[in-house]
Every structure is written in structure tokens, then in C-alpha cells.
Amino acid sequence: MGGEDLLCYQNGTFTQFQASDGMELRTVRAVTEDTDGNIVIGGTGGLQIFDGDEMPSSFGELLFKDADVTAILLDQNGRLWIGGSEGGVKCISPTEVHAITRSDGIYDEIVHDIICDREGSVWFAHASGGLSRFEPDAVEILSRDSFPHYA
Numbered sequence: 001m002g003g004e005d006l007l008c009y010q011n012g013t014f015t016q017f018q019a020s021d022g023m024e025l026r027t028v029r030a031v032t033e034d035t036d037g038n039i040v041i042g043g044t045g046g047l048q049i050f051d052g053d054e055m056p057s058s059f060g061e062l063l064f065k066d067a068d069v070t071a072i073l074l075d076q077n078g079r080l081w082i083g084g085s086e087g088g089v090k091c092i093s094p095t096e097v098h099a100i101t102r103s104d105g106i107y108d109e110i111v112h113d114i115i116c117d118r119e120g121s122v123w124f125a126h127a128s129g130g131l132s133r134f135e136p137d138a139v140e141i142l143s144r145d146s147f148p149h150y151a
């Protein structure tokens with residue numbers, strides 16, 4: 001991924017969304033669907049939500065305005081996890097926003113990918129090669145040395 005426009009394929013047709021349509025992101029890097037069926041788009045410039053018809057204003061101003069959002073995950077509890085080129089991870093629930101940073105124990109504040117395993121742990125892949133596992137009660141940091149057959 002990584003382009004200045006967003007393409008939507010529906011009913012055999014591609015529709016292109018760009019700056020003139022309200023697409024504020026300079027480069028798209030991550031996309032997911034939220035629990036309401038909206039498309040959450042992250043990239044260079046922040047985060048936007050697309051409802052399928054029009055591009056509403058970005059809620060990236062709250063968290064990642066002018067940042068590089070590189071990863072978005074919707075977990076099984078309906079929370080959005082947002083990672084980027086700085087600032088660690090933001091966890092957005094319907095009622096709260098939590099920031100998770102190095103001071104909370106994650107390996108690095110630059111996050112390239114986020115996944116959720118079947119037990120509900122959220123994993124962050126960091127630019128510096130580290131891996132963090134987040135659970136409600138603890139953060140576990142794993143380095144390349146933790147996986148000797150991949151080092």
C-alpha cells in the first residue's frame with residue numbers, strides 16, 4: 001500500500017477518492033473496517049474515517065495529525081489500535097483513548113504492524129526489530145534474541 005488516492009471497488013467498478021473529494025491523507029498506509037462498517041484509513045497526515053459515501057473530517061487531529069499512521073487494528077472488543085512513526089500506540093474505545101508508550105513498557109514508539117492473537121493479546125512490530133505483546137495487565141517485550149531461529 002502507499003498511494004495518494006484511495007480506490008474503492010464496488011459492483012464491478014473502481015471509484016477513486018483524492019484530495020478534491022476530501023481525502024486529506026498524503027499517502028495511504030493502513031486500512032481497516034470498524035464495527036459500524038466505516039473504513040478507517042491511516043497514512044501520512046493522520047487518520048480519517050470513510051463511510052462509503054463521503055469523506056468526513058479527520059479525527060486524526062486528536063491523535064495523529066501530521067503523523068505517519070502505519071498500522072490499524074480493530075480487535076474483538078471493538079477497540080481501534082493505531083500505530084505510527086512516533087508516539088507509540090493509541091487504543092481507541094467508544095468511551096476512552098489510551099496512549100501506550102515506552103514508559104508503559106513497549107519496545108519502541110515506532111510501530112510498523114499490529115495484530116491480535118486468538119487469546120486477545122495485541123502484538124506490536126517495531127521499526128527497530130523489537131516485538132511487544134500487550135495484555136491488559138502487562139506488556140512483554142521480545143527482542144530478536146527471543147527467536148534464535150529467525151535472528
